[in-house]
Amino acid sequence: MESASVQIISDCFVKPKIASEEANKPIYFSPWDLPLFCLNYIQKGLLFRLSENQDFIITTFLKDLKDSLSATLSHFHPLAARFATVKRQNPPSMVVFLNPENSPGARFIHSTVDLRISDVLQPTDVPLIVQSFFDHHEAIAHDGHELSLLSIQVTELIDGIFIGSLRPRMAVRNACPAVTDRSRNLLQFAVNNRSRISPPLPENYFGNLVLTVTGTTTAGELMEQSIGRAAWRLHEAMVNHDDKEIKGFAESWLKKPFVVKMSWFFDPNGVHIGSLPRFDMYGNEFGLGKGVAVLSGYGNKFDGKVTAYPGRDGGGSMDLEICLLPENMAAFESDEEFLSVVN
Template structure:
C-alpha cells in the first residue's frame, strides 16, 4: 500500500494581538464548562480552497495578509494569544487553572506544503489520513495549553489548492466560539473591521469567589489521553435540502407535530441505522447525545457572542431492540424532548452538581461502543469565510475528538438547508452502515 504524501513545514512563527488593552493583561478564570473539557483534544477544523488562477496571486503576500489580519483579530479575541497556567495548593491538595496572558509568545502560525491535489482529498470515499497533518497540536489535549499555544493556524499549500486549518484549545472555546473567531478573522481580512466583537468575560456561578478550585493534586489525576481507535473510518455524507425537507416532514407527520427539527430527524436516522450496523443485542442500552449550547438556555441568557465554552450533551437512551422496533419518528421525538427539556433549571442543576463533585469528560467514561454523539451545528457559518479565495470546497477536521460513533455536522456547501455529516465508525461496522437502505435513501451523495 502506497504511503500517504507527507506535509512539509516551511516556516513557523507566533502572532500577538496588534493592540493589548488593560483588560487583556488580566488573567481569565475558567467556568465549570471550560474545566470539564480539560481532557478533550483541541478543536481542529478548517476549509479547503482552490488556488486562485490569477497570475498576480502571491502566496507570500497572502500569508502576510493573513498574519496582519490575525493580529488585528486577536486584539479582540485576546485569550487565544495566551497560555493556561496552574496554581497548586498543598493543604488540602488542590489546584486552579486560568488563562494567563503573561509569558506567551502568542498564537502559532505555520506555513506548510504537500504534494497533493484537491481531487486527492475529495475523490476518495473516506477522508484521507493526510488531512490530519493539515493541523497543528496533533493529539494534544486541552490541559496541554500550559505549554502549547491556545490557537495554532496552519496554512497548507496543495498543488492546486490552499487549506486553512485552526487548532483551538477546547477549554478556551467551543464550536460556537471557534466559528465566531474564524468568521471575525475572515471579516477583518476582507474589510479590516469586526461587526460582532466577542464578550470575553467568563460566566461563573454566583458566589463570593469567581475562582474555582479543583480538589485534585494536579491535572494528571483526572486527565486521560484519548486514543484514535484502530480500524476507524471517517466518511462524509451529503444531504440535499430537498432530501432533508422530506425526512423532516415525514417524522413530524407521524408524530402529529411540526416541532421536530431537521437535525433531530437526521440524528434519529443516524442513531437507528448505526445501531443496526453495529448488530447490538436487543436488550443492550444505546444512547444518542447531541451537543447543546447553554447560552440561550440560561436565565438571563448569555450573549450570543459569549467567548468560551458553554456546552452540554442532551441525551436520549433506550434499548437497541426498542429503537429498531419503532420508527424513525419515535426516535426523533425522544431526541426532540431531550432538547426541549434542557432549560435553565437543568443547566443550573448540572453546574451545582459539578461544583460539589468536579468532573472531567473522558472518552472511556462517557462514550462506549453503543453510543452515538452528534457534535457541531449546521447553523455555524463555515462557508462564509472566503479570505479572497472564493467559496470553500469543503470543511474538514483533524485527528481530534474522533471515536467510533462520533458524528460531526456541517452546513452543506450549497447552503439552503443542506447538510454534511462526518461519520466515524469502525471499519467492521461502517460497511454495513453505508449499505443501509434506510440511511442511504436520504443520502444525496
Template sequence: MESASLKMISDCFIKPKFVSEEAKKPTYMAPWDLQMLNLTYIQKGLLYSLPQEKKKDFSTTNFVHRLKDSFSDTLTHFHPLAGRLATVKETNPPSVVIFINPDNSPGARFIHASVNLKIDDLLTPTDVPLIVESFFDHHKTVGHDGHQKSLVSIQVTELVDGIFVGCSMSHTVADGTSFWHFFNSLSQVFLSKPIAPPVLKRWVPEGIDPIITLPFTHEDEYVNRPNPPLVRQRIFHLNPNAMAKLKAKVNSECNTTRISTLQTLLAVIWRCVIRARRFPAEKETSCRLPVNVRSRLSPPLPEHYFGNAIQTIGIKATVGELLDHSIGWAAMQLHELVVNYGDKQIREYVDSWVKKPIVHKMDVIYDGVGVSMSSSPKSDMYGVEFGLGKGVAVLCGNAMKFDAKVSLNAGRPRDGEGLMDVDLSLLPETMARFETDQEFMRLVQL
C-alpha cells in the same frame, strides 16, 4: 497519495497587535471550560480552490503575510487565546486553580506548509485521507496541554491547485460557537470588515466564587489521554429533498410539526450505527448531543459570549426499543429532550458540578456503545472566505476521530442552501455495514 507528505515552510508565534490593561489580567474559567481539560482540540478548516487563471494573480507569500497581520489584529479582541494555561496549587484544602495566564506566552502559533496534492486527491476518495490530519496543529493534543502549547493555531497548507486554512483551538477555552466566531472574525479582519467583538467575561452562577478550585493534588488525578481505535472517516453529503420528505413523514407520524431536520437525521444515524454494530436486543445504547445554553439561560448569555457554553445531554434505549420502534419514535425522544432543557436544568447541572467537579474523559464519552454528535450546521462555516471565495469543503482533523463520532457541518455552497454534511467516524467493520444501510443511504447525495 500515501507517499505524499507535508513540507514545512515556516513556523512562528503571533501576539496581539495591541495589549489593553484588561488583556494583562488572568482569565478565570467557567465550569463548562474546566470540565473540558481532557478533550482534544477543535480542528476544523476550509479548502479553497485556486484555478489556474486565479493562481496567476495570487501570491501565497502575500496571502500568508497578510493573514499573519490579520491574526495579530484579531487576537487583540480575542486576547485570552494568546495566553497559556497555568496552574496554582493550594494546600488548604489541597486543590488546584487552572486559569489562562497572559504572561510569559509566546502567543498563538502560525504554520505555513505545502503538500504536492490536488483538491481532487482529498475529495475524490471515499474516506477522508489520513494526510488531512497533518493540515492541523495540535495532533492528539488535549486541553490540559495548553500549559505548554498554544491555545489556538492557524495553519496554511498550499496544494497544487488550492489552499487549506486550518484552525486548531483548545476546547478548554472555547466551544464550537466561539470557534466559528473567532474564525469568521479572522476572515472579516483579513477583508478589512468590522467584527462582532467577543464577550470575554466568563459566566458562573450567582453566589459562586469566579475563581473555581478543583479538588485535585496532581494532574494525574484528572488528566486522561484518549487512545482511540483506528477508524474510518467518511463525509456524506445529504440530499435535501430526501431529508425534507423524511422530516415531514416523521412529524406526521408523531402528530406534530416541531421535530427538526437535525433531530430526524440524528435518529436515523443512531439507529443505523447501532444496527451496523449488531448488538443484542437487550443491550443499552445512548445518543448524546451538545446543547448551546447561551439562549436557554434566564437571563440569556450574550450571543457572542466567548468560551464554552454547552452541556451534553442524551437519551438511552435498549437496542430492541430503538430498532423495533420507528424513526419517529427516536426523533421524538430527541426532540423532547432538547426542547425541555432550559434554565432550571442548566443551573442544576452547574450547581452540582461546582459541589463535585469532574473532568470529562474521552474514553467514557466514546464508549463503543453510544453515538455522540458534535458541531452545528448552523455555524457560518462557509462565511470564512479570506478573499478566496467560498470554500469547497469543511474538513476536520484527528480530533474528530472516535468510534461513532458524528460531526455535522454546513453543506457545500455549490449544493444549495440549508444542507448538512455528516462527517462520521466508525470502526472499519461497522462502517462497511453502515454504508449498505438503505435507511441512511437513501438520504445521501451520491
C-alpha cells in the same frame, strides 16, 4: 500519496496588535470548562481551489492573514494566552486559569505538500495525511499549558490552499464565539462562526449542548414506535435542561470534581452528532472564493462520531463527516436502503 509528506516552511507566533489593560488580566474557568481538559483540541479547516489564472501571491496572502490575526487577537486576547495552574497548600487548593503573561501568542504555520485537491477528495476515506494539515497532533487541552491555544496552519497544495485552525473548547468559550477581524474580509479564523450567524445566538449561549435522553428505551423499542416518539424524547430532554439542571450540575461537580472521559458519555453502539447547521463553514472564504471541502483533524474522533455542516451548495443540503471502524464502515457502505437515499 503514501510518500507525500507535509513540509514546514515557516513557523512563528502572532501577538495581539493592541495590548489592552484587560488583556493582561487572568481569566478563570467555570465548572463547565474544567472537566474538558483531557479532550483533544478542536481541529477544523477549509480546502480551497486555486485556478490557473487566479492572481495569487502566497507571501502577500500570508502577510494579510497574519495582520488580520493580530488585529483579531486584540479583541479576543485569551486565544493568545496559555493555561496556568497554581497550587496552594494552606488551604489545599488548585486553580487553573488562562494566563496572558509570558506567552509568545498564537501560532502561525506555513507548510507545503506535493498533493493535488483530487488526491485529498477522490478517495472514499479521508487520507491520513490530512491530519498533518493541523498543528498539535493528538494534543489535549491540558497541553495548552505549554502549547499555543490557537494555531493556524496554511498548507499549500499543488492546485489549492488548506487553512486549518485549532483551539481547546474552554479557550473558545472564554475568548469569544468566533474569531474574526471585522476590518478585513479575511475573516473567520475560528470556523464555527457563532457570532456571525443570522439570527445571532443569544448571549447566554456558551457552546454545543450535549443532551442525554434518560430512561430504558432501547433501539428496538424506538424502531417499533413512530419517529415522533423519538423526537418527543429529545424535546423532553431539552426542556428539562433548564437553569435548575445546570446549577445542579455545577454544585455536584464542586462537591465531587471529575474530568470528562469519552467512554463515560458515549455508548459503543451509539451515534454522536456534533456541530450545528447554523455554523456556515463555507461562508469563510479568506478572499479565495468558496471552499471545496470542510475537513477536520485527528481530534475528538471515535467510532460512531458524525459531524454535520451546512452543504456547500446551500438549499438545505448537508456535509456529513462519518467516523466508523473499518468493519462498521464496510457494513454502512453496503446498506442499500441508505445508499438509495444519499446517492
